[in-house]
Amino acid sequence: MTEQQIKTLLNLDESTQPPRVSASGDWVLANYRLLEPAVKQLQARIHSGVVFDLGRLGILDTAGAALLVKLLGEQRIFNLQQIAPSLPAERRVLLETVGHALHDFHQPAEEKAPGLVTELLATVGQSMANFWQNLVELLGFIGLTLNTLVVSLWRPSRWRITSLVANLQQIGLNAVPIIMLLTFLVGAVIAFLGSTVLSTFGASIFTVHLVVFSFLREFAVLLTAILMAGRTASAFTAEIGLMKANEEIDAIQTLGLNSVELLVLPRVLALLLALPMLTFIGMISGIFGGLIVCALTLDISPTMFLTIMQSSGGFQHFLVGMSKAPVFAFLIAIIGCLEGFKVTGSAESVGSHTTASVVHSIFVVILLDAVAALFFMEMGW
Known part of the structure; x- marks a missing residue:
């Protein structure tokens, strides 16, 4: 996909008042690698008065929806009916669902590696548990x-x-x-x-x-x-x-x-x-x-x-x-x-x-x- 084709899928028109962001074409996983840099570059140029035109979107999957959520931001994604009234209802529901999922996602905290004493006590405890289990099995047999x-x-x-x-x-x-x-x-x-x-x-x-x-x-x-x-x-x-x-x-x-x-x-x-x-x-x-x-x-x-x-x-x-x-x-x-x-x-x-x-x-x-x-x-x- 060429740069011109990417601009066709995602374009910011600053000659109009207010500026208009147009998204069209297929926003699918196959185009994700090329669309992601364009979305990151455009995010810095979008201000609060920008209008979004999402009525010409083609095929849309969850990968493309995740990019659109990043482009719109958390505040706009839950107000799509006013921001993009031409967007079909099923597309709006998909974007809102992906937005909720990304909003509620929290990176799990990295578990700290246990210390030497903790590992030693855990090993002793596991050994005692195994000993007790073997003893019970032996007595039962x-x-x-x-x-x-x-x-x-x-x-x-x-x-x-x-x-x-x-x-x-x-x-x-x-x-x-x-x-x-x-x-x-x-x-x-x-x-x-x-x-x-x-x-x-x-x-x-x-x-x-x-x-x-x-x-x-x-x-x-x-x-x-x-x-x-x-x-x-x-x-x-x-x-x-x-x-x-x-x-x-x-x-x-x-x-x-x-x-x-x-x-x-x-x-x-x-x-x-x-x-x-x-x-x-x-x-x-x-x-x-x-x-x-x-x-x-x-x-x-x-x-x-x-x-x-x-x-x-x-x-x-x-x-x-x-x-x-x-x-x-x-x-x-x-x-x-x-x-x-x-x-x-x-x-x-x-x-x-x-x-x-x-x-x-x-x-x-x-x-x-x-x-x-x-x-x-x-x-x-």
Whole structure:
């Protein structure tokens, strides 16, 4: 569009008295880029006595109406019937509507960036809210699982023996080698460090007590539970989460089957059986590692090692350690299955919830182990 064409659409005739502003042609979005500079230039030359001729307007849309509102000003736009009597009623209504919209529009104030303390408090608050939500979900899922377990106990036809045995093999039997190796090495390291420190006080014989006490009460069950949290809880979450993403759980529910009974109970029961057995194997392997180190570095024979172990109240420590195993197993399995049910339909969700199941399981295991250790020590057990 040329300058001459723009003057045809918008023209100020100062040769008449009073001066006359004429607007004609199509005031539409397509001409906005060219009309806007002309309107800005003409605004400075318009005074209160100017007369407007809007009777020759062609097509008018909201973009063109916004330019005309800027040209006329707020005082004139609401008095169009006197200023431009030749303007059709529908055009006048459009201009008045756009004028009201521009008049009532207020640029939203820019929000100030929160300070460091505010962000820190917000992060802490969000973390506490997420912790409370996860705790409520965990307690609710525990109740649902226990209810399903009690109901299915009285109906042997609904027991999933095949699934239980398959999970027991995967969880328990396949984990035996790594549990034995890990606990054996940790037992050997504890015995070696204990003998190194205690020998400076002439108390090397108490290395046996250190190995027996630490493994029967704490290390065997704790190492086994942490390993199961990383190995088994993640597997539960990935398996159930993939089923959730593929809508297999929806299909199970559509068939009228209970997804908790079908997917959760066999895994929970399998881990309840497997973790105490693995803990017992871990105790034996850890003590055996300590026995080997004591025999090689301290000249304590296996017979003397077992005699000292028997006289140090090892059976009581054994019961304390074994009592934690079912609790850890139940919580690890519940957390792993719960995170699997939280998965949405994306691979990223499977990965994030698998990570969350491992982190939450390890956190719960260590927290409960610390509480149990304080409780048993205060009770004198």
